[in-house]
Amino acid sequence: MNLSKKTQIFYGMGVSYAIADQIFAQWILYFYLPPESSGLKPVMAPVLISIALAISRIVDMITDPAVGYISDKINTRWGRRIPFIAAGSIPLGLATVAFFYPPLGNDTITFIYLAVIGSLFFTFYTIVGAPYNALIPEIGTTMEERLDLSTWQSVFRLLYTAVAMIIPGVLIKIIGDGDTVLGIRGMVIILSIAASLGGFITVFGVSEKNYSKGETSKITFKETMQVITADKNFIYYLFGLLFFFVGFNTLRATMNYYVEDIMGYGKSQITIASAILFGVSALFFYPTNILSKKIGYRKVMLGCLSLLTIFTIMLFLLGKIIPVSFGFILFGLIGIPVAGGAFIFPPAMLSEISSRITERTGNKIEGICFGIQGFFLKMAFMLSILILPFILVLGGTAGAVTKYGIYGTAIFSALSFIAAFFFYYKYKEN
Known part of the structure; x- marks a missing residue:
């Protein structure tokens, strides 16, 4: 049907x-x-x-x-x-x-x-x-x-x-x-x-x-975990997801600091920056959908990660080589790859992986696949929250946030996206 x-x-x-x-x-x-x-x-x-x-x-x-x-x-x-x-x-x-x-x-x-x-x-x-x-x-x-x-x-x-x-x-x-x-x-x-x-x-x-x-599903929890851990594609996907969201969560959390401390604007412009990023992201849902149907998820995801790495490095250069007036445009550019990487691909890619596991084993275990994905998403959130405060105060005294630390979050996010690229590159799309 x-x-x-x-x-x-x-x-x-x-x-x-x-x-x-x-x-x-x-x-x-x-x-x-x-x-x-x-x-x-x-x-x-x-x-x-x-x-x-x-x-x-x-x-x-x-x-x-x-x-x-x-x-x-x-x-x-x-x-x-x-x-x-x-x-x-x-x-x-x-x-x-x-x-x-x-x-x-x-x-x-x-x-x-x-x-x-x-x-x-x-x-x-x-x-x-x-x-x-x-x-x-x-x-x-x-x-x-x-x-x-x-x-x-x-x-x-x-x-x-x-x-x-x-x-x-x-x-x-x-x-x-x-x-x-x-x-x-x-x-x-x-x-x-x-x-x-x-x-x-x-x-x-x-x-x-x-x-x-x-x-x-007709198999026990232990057997289910054995089936899942034996699927290399699922493992590559999970670690790609983990590093992507460590980078994205860090990037999202530091937008406020970039707008106020690097670009020199007030709190009202923080809302504008968020609206630009997610608004542009929404505009690219449909193009991402169409492109993925033609060439698959893997190539589009690798392209998204490449763009995110480039744009995040550009954030590091904002106020140095790149004028701060370009900041809002940069947030809009970041929204393009976020459409696929943060929104469309996690449920869509895992649906394909879990469907292939079902076809191969005869056991419908989509629920636990998404449950494990949830575990990794929560782990990504906790890692970014634990690490972020230490980066933000780099080079400062008495625990104060520094520009050096804010720029450091961009490098950390870029490295996270590169790590995610590695694991998604290893992912084999059938």
Whole structure:
């Protein structure tokens, strides 16, 4: 059965859990450890916040392959993946809201609360996210269909993320009317409802059973891991993905420093820089899709990594050889290869790999493949967050960020992209 355009769009709309992801990334630390000008008070000691969030991230890394494996073994009249999205969407929204209602007055209780809620948040995030991504090889029967599903997912992921970045300020002002806590809580409730509802568009709009054969994995967890680790292409892909996102996460995190400290602009221009990068990226979703159908993923991915390496080195030269006025153009150029590398290719390429593993072994283990990918994505995030502060303060005193350190992040990102190029070069596309 051919995959209709309507089904592809309904699938893409289900990536609304990206809203919850953006809330966590942008507002959790702001709420618990606010700046002086925010009108908020710190909830507890910074070290306790860090430890609590680290605990939740460890739980997150463990649940990724576990949820994927379980979804491979399940078969219901609604399918293997849809039931997980249905079961996890509302609890994910509730856990997101719960972050912003911590018990106050006792640091120990608040610490336990944050660690528990954080663990629940990432558990439900995985329950929704891993099966959602595994739907691509589940309902897409050809490379073209799987690429189209990944492209629609990328389009809506960018839209949801943009909404979650732009609307909060307006909602906080309207709802709070001068009460920042009330405003943030109201904003989070509204966006969390939207995050949950989007998942149900996929639940009710995608008839998984009409496309899937309902086959399940018949092998144990140990046997599954043996099958996966024996696939060199999967290993090359995972390490290519790891190094790509270490570089990209670092690049994304240092955009603010480049705009303010290197280019000499204010905070409003930070939003403009982000809008340019991701806006250009969105414009290149379709060209990337068409080109990949003609020549495959590997060549396009290698081209993306080559461009990213060149543009990142140009960032190192910004304000030296390259005038700072070229900075916004450079962010736009970076958006071109990001379209494929960061958005379209991760789910699309892994769909092809997992489908080939299924054809070779006779066991449908797409879920755990995406779960392991989730583990590597979280590892990339943790590595970049751990390394970035040390680079930013290079050559400075008293832990202050230096221009030398900011330029150093560009070199680090470029080296990460070169490492990713090596592993994707080793990847053999059949």
